[in-house]
Structure formats: C-alpha cells, structure tokens
Amino acid sequence: xxxxxxxxxxxxxxxxxxxxxxxxxxxxxxxxxxxxxxxxxxxxxxxxxxxxxxxxxxxxxxxxxxxxxxxxxxxxxxxxxxxxxxxxxxxxxxxxxxxxxxxxxxxxxxxxxxxxxxxxxxxxxxxxxxxxxxxxxxxxxxxxxxxxxxxxxxxxxxxxxxxxxxxxxxxxxxxxxxxxxxxxxxxxxxxxxxxxxxxxxxxxxxxxxxxxxxxxxxxxxxxxxxxxxxxxxxxxxxxxxxxxxxxxxxxxxxxxxxxxxxxxxxxxxxxxxxxxxxxxxxxxxxxxxxxxxxxxxxxxxxxxxxxxxxxxxxxxxxxxxxxxxxxxxxxxxxxxxxxxxxxxxxxxxxxxxxxxxxxxxxxxxxxxxxxxxxxxxxxxxxxxxxxxxxxxxxxxxxxxxxxxxxxxxxxxxxxxxxxxxxxxxxxxxxxxxxxxxxxxxxxxxxxxxxxxxxxxxxxxxxxxxxxxxxxxx
Amino acid sequence: xxxxxxxxxxxxxxxxxxxxxxxxxxxxxxxxxxxxxxxxxxxxxxxxxxxxxxxxxxxxxxxxxxxxxxxxxxxxxxxxxxxxxx
Numbered sequence: 100x101x102x103x104x105x106x107x108x109x110x111x112x113x114x115x116x117x118x119x120x121x122x123x124x125x126x127x128x129x130x131x132x133x134x135x136x137x138x139x140x141x142x143x144x145x146x147x148x149x150x151x152x153x154x155x156x157x158x159x160x161x162x163x164x165x166x167x168x169x170x171x172x173x174x175x176x177x178x179x180x181x182x183x184x185x186x187x188x189x190x191x192x193x194x195x196x197x198x199x200x201x202x203x204x205x206x207x208x209x210x211x212x213x214x215x216x217x218x219x220x221x222x223x224x225x226x227x228x229x230x231x232x233x234x235x236x237x238x239x240x241x242x243x244x245x246x247x248x249x250x251x252x253x254x255x256x257x258x259x260x261x262x263x264x265x266x267x268x269x270x271x272x273x274x275x276x277x278x279x280x281x282x283x284x285x286x287x288x289x290x291x292x293x294x295x296x297x298x299x300x301x302x303x304x305x306x307x308x309x310x311x312x313x314x315x316x317x318x319x320x321x322x323x324x325x326x327x328x329x330x331x332x333x334x335x336x337x338x339x340x341x342x343x344x345x346x347x348x349x350x351x352x353x354x355x356x357x358x359x360x361x362x363x364x365x366x367x368x369x370x371x372x373x374x375x376x377x378x379x380x381x382x383x384x385x386x387x388x389x390x391x392x393x394x395x396x397x398x399x400x401x402x403x404x405x406x407x408x409x410x411x412x413x414x415x416x417x418x419x420x421x422x423x424x425x426x427x428x429x430x431x432x433x434x435x436x437x438x439x440x441x442x443x444x445x446x447x448x449x450x451x452x453x454x455x456x457x458x459x460x461x462x463x464x465x466x467x468x469x470x471x472x473x474x475x476x477x478x479x480x481x482x483x484x485x486x487x488x489x490x491x492x493x494x495x496x497x498x499x500x501x502x503x504x505x506x507x508x509x510x511x512x513x514x515x516x517x518x519x520x521x522x523x524x525x526x527x528x529x530x531x532x533x534x535x536x537x538x539x540x541x542x543x544x545x546x547x548x549x550x551x552x553x554x555x556x557x558x559x560x561x562x563x564x565x566x567x568x569x570x571x572x
Numbered sequence: 573x574x575x576x577x578x579x580x581x582x583x584x585x586x587x588x589x590x591x592x593x594x595x596x597x598x599x600x601x602x603x604x605x606x607x608x609x610x611x612x613x614x615x616x617x618x619x620x621x622x623x624x625x626x627x628x629x630x631x632x633x634x635x636x637x638x639x640x641x642x643x644x645x646x647x648x649x650x651x652x653x654x655x656x657x658x
Binding site for chain 2: 124164165167168173175176177179181554557561562
C-alpha cells in the first residue's frame with residue numbers, strides 16, 4: 100500500500116498550491132483527482148478545435164509587477180514563482196450596468212471613486228468611509244467576520260441602489276449566500292475586484308494550472324488522475340486510510356481535502372451525523388448557466404469594448420436561487436478578448452453567466468436537456484445584448500454549460516460553484532489529521548483558492564509536520 | 573560558516589522567496605519586514621529553508637531574532653559556525 104506524508108484530494112488551484120508547498124519542503128505528497136484533467140472549478144476544454152475556459156472569467160486580486168503587498172504578491176513568494184510566470188494582462192475596463200445608470204471601473208480604484216462621485220454625489224463621503232472600513236478590516240477579526248455585509252454596508256451607504264450596484268459584481272464573483280454575504284467575504288471581494296483588479300493570461304487559466312502542475316511534479320509530487328475517493332476510513336479521531344473508487348487503498352499521515360465541506364464529510368466513514376441542523380448551514384444552492392459565443396470578429400470591432408459587464412435589469416438586485424431554469428434579469432458578460440494583451444486572442448468570445456436552478460436542470464428528462472440548453476443560451480444572449488452591442492449576427496459557434504455540468508466536473512453538491520454559505524475559516528474538521536482548503540475554507544477566486552491551499556498547508560501540515568519530525572529522536 | 577557566509581545563505585534564501593526583488597541595496601540594520609514587505613508566511617519560509625538546508629532549528633519564540641540581516645546573522649552565528657556551506 101502506498102504511504103504518503105500528506106494526501107490532497109482535488110487537483111484544483113488550492114490543492115495544487117498546497118501540494119507545491121508540501122513537496123517543496125520534502126514531504127511525500129499525492130494529489131488525488133477524480134477527473135481525467137486538472138483544474139476543478141477553474142479548468143479548460145477543447146471542442147471542435149477551439150479552446151474554452153471554464154470557471155472564473157478573470158483572475159481577481161491583480162496587482163502589477165513589483166507590488167509587494169496583496170494576495171498575488173504573497174502567493175508568488177510562497178510558491179517561488181516570478182510575476183511573469185502567470186502571464187497576466189490587466190483588464191481594459193468593466194461596467195456595472197443597472198436600469199438607467201452605470202458605474203465603470205478598472206484596475207485603478209480612484210476611477211471607481213470618481214464614477215461614484217459623478218453618479219451618486221451625495222454618497223461621496225460615505226463611499227470613502229466604506230473604502231476605509233474595507234481596507235481596515237482584518238481577515239482574522241472573527242467578531243466582525245460573520246456579520247451581515249448588507250447590514251454593515253447599508254449603515255454606511257444611504258442609497259440602496261448604490262448598495263445593490265456594489266454588491267452585484269462581488270456576489271457574482273463569490274457569494275455562496277443568498278441575498279447577502281459575510282462581511283469577511285465582502286471585504287476580501289471588494290479589495291480583490293475594486294481595489295486590486297482583474298486580469299487574465301492570454302492563453303487562459305490553463306497557463307496557471309500548467310505552471311502549478313509542472314512545479315509540483317518537479318518537486319517530486321505525485322498526481323493521480325482518475326482517482327476519485329470513495330471513502331476515508333476512520334480510526335478513533337483520525338483518517339486511517341483512503342479507499343479509491345477502483346478499490347485501491349492508500350495511507351497518509353494527513354489529509355487535505357479541497358472537495359468541499361459536505362462532500363468531504365460524506366467521504367468519512369464514521370458515524371458522525373452529517374445532516375446540517377439548519378438549511379442555511381447546509382450545502383450551497385447557487386449555481387449558474389454559462390453561455391459561450393464564438394464570434395467571427397474581435398468584440399471591440401462590433402462595439403463590445405468592455406472587459407466585463409455586470410448587469411441587472413430590475414429595480415432590485417436579486418441574488419438567490421431562481422425558480423426557473425435560469426434567471427436572466429441579471430448576469431455577467433465577459434469578453435476575454437478585452438484584456439491588454441500583447442497580441443489578439445484569435446477568436447472573438449463572449450461569455451455570459453446567469454443564476455440557475457440546479458434541481459430544475461437535474462430533473463429535466465434527457466430528451467429535453469439539449470433543447471433547454473439551447474433555449475437558455477438564446478435567452479441569455481437576448482438579455483445580454485440590452486447591455487452590450489448586439490453581437491448575434493457574428494456568432495459562429497456556441498456552447499453552454501449548466502448546473503449539472505458543474506456538478507459533474509466539480510463534485511460540488513447542487514452545482515454550487517461557491518460552495519456552502521458557512522465557511523470554515525480554520526480549515527479544521529472533527530478528525531485530527533483531516534483539513535479542508537479551497538472554496539469552503541473561505542477564499543474564492545483563482546488567487547484566493549491558491550492562497551487557501553497555501554495558508555492551510557502552512558498552518559496545519561507544514562509547521563506541525565516539522566514539529567513532529569523534530570520530536571522524533 | 574563565517575558571518576559573511578551566513579549572510580550569503582540568507583540572501584540566497586531571500587532571493588528564492590522574492591525572485592523579482594533587487595537585493596543589492598538591502599540594508600543590514602533595517603527590518604527585512606519593512607524593506608521587502610515580508611510577512612509572517614515569509615518568515616516561516618526563512619525558518620523552513622534553514623531547516624531544510626542546514627537542519628538548523630529555530631523555535632517559534634526566536635523568530636523575532638530574524639528582524640534584520642544583522643540580527644539574523646548574529647543569532648545564527650553560534651548555531652552555524654561548525655557547519656559547512658552547502
């Protein structure tokens with residue numbers, strides 16, 4: 100039977116980053132990935148000769164080369180990457196578009212500040228106060244961490260329209276909770292999107308993933324694909340060994356799971372009651388449909404010149420699981436072409452993301468699924484062209500993925516992209532040698548996910564591990 | 573190892589942690605935290621690197637000794653004087 104110092108479940112951003120940290124400090128590490136490819140929530144695929152990205156549209160937390168502060172700089176140091184390795188090109192400019200009013204923003208926070216002043220002159224001082232509160236917020240302040248962000252922000256900003264407009268991008272890019280988010284999450288997201296910024300590698304997220312895997316393997320780490328965990332055997336208060344879907348047994352001193360909180364708990368073969376007490380504490384409910392349109396031209400030539408448009412057509416912004424297959428009242432439109440690359444992207448692309456109902460998709464008869472996908476795609480594009488130039492005559496190919504696609508590729512219950520609303524910031528579980536990282540630990544986004552893997556590896560698997568070793572004669 | 577060699581080791585570690593930094597004008601008596609914006613994760617790395625390379629063990633209470641280049645070299649000198657440079 101194979102034996103490792105640490106077994107990591109899931110070869111997404113967080114698992115790979117954790118793996119690099121541990122392998123670098125000479126641990127025997129194995130990453131288990133159920134799928135045939137890496138990436139988890141942030142991955143890529145090829146269809147009809149074209150490359151498609153899945154997952155987040157952009158890397159948030161972008162800071163320029165030479166910046167020493169912020170999560171990106173910190174994680175580059177931790178993983179021993181140089182800034183250039185991630186090949187990040189900054190966004191051109193994005194918009195939050197609500198009925199009759201728009202706020203533009205880019206990677207310079209002062210620009211958003213001026214947009215707020217122009218559109219909401221009465222909120223000038225309040226917005227400055229909000230920015231200060233967010234900057235001063237300390238990630239480790241558990242007291243404020245779980246407070247309702249809606250409550251705190253609405254105490255500072257008077258105009259509910261501005262509150263909704265600020266929440267819209269942050270929720271789309273990381274809120275697992277309906278209608279609200281924890282203030283911790285709000286602050287992290289506000290900084291990562293508005294104060295730091297958005298970027299993307301020319302060749303997509305795969306560049307980052309491939310760098311991570313290459314480094315992990317160079318350091319002697321082992322990656323097993325098609326290696327889903329069937330269950331973890333528990334002896335007293337520890338995971339004793341792991342049984343894979345094909346029956347293979349492996350042992351590890353410690354286990355770090357990026358599979359999600361409930362998903363991980365279900366793998367534990369002990370008789371711990373796994374049913375959550377309240378639905379709010381249960382698995383996440385928020386999933387998405389994403390539509391990808393391939394165009395015959397650069398979107399900019401057609402008048403689509405924004406990097407990302409977060410739109411909402413209603414008097415209020417609704418962030419909850421819709422009753423229907425997809426809720427097209429609001430959404431995110433991303434043109435991956437509109438980042439400041441050195442060379443054009445090739446294909447013109449428009450990606451649209453909207454809230455969706457997992458159960459409705461799951462219960463569709465197989466015969467109706469394809470038609471539903473096409474119909475939703477069309478509805479989403481129709482909705483989107485109210486907020487950007489009409490690109491429909493230029494579509495040469497489309498693809499759509501649904502909550503059930505997300506469920507299949509990520510293993511997340513309900514296709515909940517951002518996992519459970521109740522984050523486990525500590526990363527600990529009821530078992531002494533089992534820890535979690537990734538979405539359900541609390542950090543979202545591409546940089547956030549890697550940061551989560553690093554932080555949990557440092558705290559639970561590296562310092563501790565060294566202490567154990569030192570304790571041995 | 574002489575203090576000069578120990579300093580070279582620390583510089584090599586810092587270069588690994590922050591490959592984009594120019595370390596040539598690093599001041600020996602100014603806190604590294606200030607000059608390089610190092611945080612607790614980075615100090616953990618300095619400790620881990622010393623352990624990995626030279627099996628030098630630094631208890632958590634002594635991390636404060638790594639504040640500046642001078643204090644680091646002073647602190648490490650007695651522990652590393654009998655070691656050969658790797």
